[in-house]
Amino acid sequence: MKFRAKISSKGFIEVFIQLSGTVAKLAKVCVLRVCPDKLCFSSAGSTPVRADRLWCEVGRGALFRQFHMEGVSEELNEIYLELTSEHLFRAVKNARNAASLKLQLTKKRRPCLTVAVELASCTGHTRVVVHDLPVRVLPRILWKDCLKPRVRACDVSVYLPALKTLKSIVEKMANMGDYMLVEANRNGQMNLSIETDTVSIKSYFKNLGNPPESTLATPQNRDQERMVQVWVDKRKLLQFFEGQQINPTMAVCNILSNTLLHLVLVHEDVSIQYSIPAS
Structure with missing residues (x-):
């Protein structure tokens, strides 16, 4: 499995920060679903019928200058990562004036979503702040709990x-x-x-x-x-x-x-x- 994406526009970085903040407020733990054409955030785990439910989508072409992913297989070309929403928001919230924001699935001591924020200094040099966020790679048996909620036709x-x-x-x-x-x-x-x-x-x-x-x-x-x-x-x-x-x-x-x-x-x-x- 592979995943990496890059946002280079300050306006788009701001949108991703805002989205991450919203997810952090509405779901303590979330699942990041990586698809070939989009990223999806959802409430984690099998949600009880009477529980509130969050679902967010970001189109691949909406924010990302670069986007590459390889799923678990050619037939199941997706990746499901469970992570603490607040950790993601803390990692990206200081990127408002950054030159770029990168996301990548990495393997450290355990699987991580690595967030790299490229910051420009007053001397013209750049420095990169890296956050390794521990994630849980969900097995396929749990994917059914993280699908887009089906909402009946409303009145x-x-x-x-x-x-x-x-x-x-x-x-x-x-x-x-x-x-x-x-x-x-x-x-x-x-x-x-x-x-x-x-x-x-x-x-x-x-x-x-x-x-x-x-x-x-x-x-x-x-x-x-x-x-x-x-x-x-x-x-x-x-x-x-x-x-x-x-x-x-x-x-x-x-x-x-x-x-x-x-x-x-x-x-x-x-x-x-x-x-x-x-x-």
Whole structure:
């Protein structure tokens, strides 16, 4: 098995740092899936049905100037590496002004994901800071636990409002109770609310718009105003908004009635999906 990749653009290095920070906030341990055309980060291990789930994808051509990999075989041309997410973020977070950032699967005393950050000095010389992150190479029998989560067709999809605004609202409302109600309809409306024995708070968002595919799937006799809702653990929702660091060009909220909240962020060829089961 072989893997090495290089990012040379400062803008792309920043995107990878942001992505690594998001993964570190949402999954303590993650699996890095190396494919010929992309890198994928996911929650590690066999995830219980009622657990939150993270999935991130980075297209090969999105960030990397160089990219080479050889999987376990020609038929199974993939590599699965389990690692501590925070270790990766710590290794790359100081690379903002670096000339390049390199990732490579190496064999030291044990398998490692080696992160090499090339830094320029004021004298014009360069120095390379190397981090060897211990990884576990997953056997093929465990690959099935790290595949892209299958999300059932949702009842409603709506574009999210400004994430900074949402984060601020969720932070304030989270102090009031343990669970938050998220609801939306096919007319571009979304509400957030929280209720306790002593207080009830609700925030309204209008004219958000619905993704085209959700509009096309709408039955002709479906009430566009009817709200589809799901109660979720406010800590998980807050964790998502506090953890996400990329500046998405598209942000979507999908709701499967009383079952699942599925959040999707897209920045060019980088995507993040986070699923929160109903509470």
